[in-house]
Amino acid sequence: KQEVTQIPAALSVPEGENLVLNCSFTDSAIYNLQWFRQDPGKGLTSLLLIQSSQREQTSGRLNASLDKSSGRSTLYIAASQPGDSATYLCAVRPYSGGGADGLTFGKGTHLIIQP
């Protein structure tokens, strides 16, 4: 059974710092990995999706990497801003790749950017 772990569980840094959030998964047979942002009491917003054949994806100040063989992904946030404060979730889709497959989520990293 796939397990997804995110480290650290919480992180508080001053504005402007670059930071890295970590995600690990136990079964490397994945189709893709998706990073989400969740604001308190709100839904999930997709940030980046990496296919299993890709090594990284970039969107603005965000860069996500994937090392499928070692079961790891990182989300790099450059020049952090107070508006980046949220919980960041990592989720994997199993290898069968069917659109019907459920994602397995990590518990998230609660990020606070201090002004």
Place this chain on the structure above:
Amino acid sequence: EPEVTQTPSHQVTQMGQEVILRCVPISNHLYFYWYRQILGQKVEFLVSFYNNEISEKSEIFDDQFSVERPDGSNFTLKIRSTKLEDSAMYFCASSFGANVLTFGAGSRLTVL
């Protein structure tokens, strides 16, 4: 930008009552999902729906749960006889294929 809409945003119900949560997925999406998140815990997959039938379901999705797409736009989750442990945020999501999932804002269910 297209979005997934969910109603109600919050529902309070008594244990044993039936609850229906509603979702309007993005119009050209083909796959529809329900996930739940118990307070302080992980987001968990419940069920996926494709071509007017259930495609996958987790062990959480027992006989107390059902899903339906009654018309061309709505997608519903019914809990027949709610239990205290059903209290959670329920998220609807949709996708065109096996790629990006778009989630709704969630429906918070409180069972008393």
